[in-house]
Amino acid sequence: MDIQRIFILIGLAVTSYLLILAWNEDYKPGGNIDRGSFQTDKPAFDIIPQGRIETKDTYLQSETESAVPALEENNPVVIPVQKPSFDINTLVHIRTDVFDIQIDRLGGDIVSGALPKYPAALDTPDIPFVLLDPRNTYTAQSGLIGRDGTDAAKGRPVFETLSSTYDLGEKDELVVDFILPSLHGVKITKRFIFRRSDYLLDVEYIVENYSNSDWQASLYAQIKRDGQDAVISDSVGMGMQPYTGGATFQDGSPYTKLSFDDVEEEVYKEQVDGGYMALVQHYFVSAWIPDESLSHRYQARKLKNQDVYLFGLTGPTWHVRAGESDRLITQFYMGPKDQVRLEEISEGLNLTVDYGFLWWLAQPLFALLTFIHGYVNNWGIAIICLTIIVKSLLYPLSAASFRSMAKMRKLQPEMARLKERFGDDKQKFSQAMMELYKKEGANPLGGCLPMLAQMPVFLALYWALMESVELRQAPFFLWIHDLSAMDPYFVLPILMGISMYLTQMMQPEPPDPIQAKVFKLMPIMFTFFFLWFPSGLVLYWLINNILSILQQTYVIRQLEKAD
Secondary structure (H helix, E strand, O other): OOHHHHHHHHHHHHHHHHHHHHHHHHOEEOOOOOHHHOOOOOOOOOOOOOOOOOOOOOOOOOOOOOOOOOOEOOEOOOOOOOOOOOOOOOEEEEEOOOOEEEEEOEOOEEEEEEEEEEEEEOOEEEEEEEEEOHHHOOEEEEEEEOOOOOOEOOEOOEOEOOOOEEEOOOOOEEEEEEEEEEEOOEEEEEEEEEEOOOOEEEEEEEEEEOOOOOEEEEEEEEEEEOOOOOOOOOOOOOOEEOOOEEEEEEOOEEEEEEOHHHHHHOOEEEEEEOOOEEEEEOOEEEEEEOOOOOEEEEEEEEOOOOOOEEEEEEEEEEEEOOOOEEEEEEEEEEEEOOHHHHHHHOOOHHHHOOOHHHHHHHHHHHHHHHHHHHHHOOHHHHHHHHHHHHHHHOHHHHHHHHHHHHHHHHOHHHHHHHHHHHOOOHHHHHHHHHHHHHHHOOOOOOOOHHHHHHHHHHHHHHHHHHHOHHHOOOOOOOOOOOOOOEOOOOHHHHHHHHHHHHHHHOOOOOOOHHHHHHHHHHHHHHHHHHOOOEHHHHHHHHHHHHHHHHHHHHHHHHHHHHO
């Protein structure tokens, strides 16, 4: 048996198996962009009419389970439904430099959210990517529950605003007030504060208590979404999409996934100081971030008989004395997975950029990639430079592997004679082969162990390139307009296959004919496999193979000179 080849095969098999496991766990078929449903001269998308949004559950719950959380389990708070003083079928449209959103006066929920700086597709730059999408029942809700709360299972409050449209314009900050007229001597204002170039907004409740009794309620905030694929999604090859689901902070575990399946099987409940509750998808995330000084009850559940999931939090009881006023702020992030910004907002939120179990290696690699990009201003060139740096750092391991392979290649004629001499007697052939290795000072494991040691780096780079929003729609040269998408003409995968074939030609051929046939087929198999890989990842693998050929050629020539 050719032990070296066996270990190389094991290493490749383990790498492929880990990649497949990652896909099976985190990916599912993606959706398509319905470009016919967009109009650029209206709000972000005309699927949201200027009237009531038709979603999979109604705002005024009746026979179905309420989306409004109960303050105490098995003791839901019920208040009368406030009658609207005007037509509730209108929405408030708000534009900033980074947002194009709509907020429903009923409940003051963010019912749609598009990101103008992130086009849905390269060929439609005027159509923004839609994150909060009513077609997925994807909304950000918040309210007040409890004794004097405004939200309950029987209904939601109806706010008034000074206008139905707001625009940040040239200002640095935009304040939009949703006002609830005085009810029993208490005036409540739900204030949204937007800042220029910031995907984090403040949701502030202001309570002015003019009554003769104390007021009390609890703030809740939640993200509501169905379990279906996103209507607008980014293709990452092979028709698959990364993990879509909830994520939250736990003591001792700053990033905990809450998948739709997990929530459906069992309601999630946890009491945490500070923290966050997020809904994660490829490249983008939405998250509620409460006051870190307060303890909140986090909960994730699925509504009965509905394909609707709720990921939210409820704060402690908030008291406002008679004749006084007070305010309470929570924050909502809706935007790209910007690791630096997310880390500033809340501990663990940056881990929604999920690099898998090798995050500790992927993060510094991406930091280095970002540093290089700051100088070359092209993510494709940055990938090439990063590959050269990593390959140079790993050269001592690679050189040991190449030297071992070169020695094994020199022994090929002698091994062929041993094979002819002992025929089908595998035991004697193995004994003779080991004696030959010992005599010539060759180590069959010397070529594969260094290669196996490099596998974590390859896997970490794979996740770094796949998960980083910075590479989304990032151009390279010529026909490569998006490094996060597959090569439209398959040039890079074919070149990668050729480079892999040349690399194999420089390695010793296994004595076993079956193994030899398998290794000859591997470049073809990998080429086919890489056809649907993101072009940025294929570019990395191609440059890595080219550098391997150059390094192996150099090592072989050095050995020939020594001989």
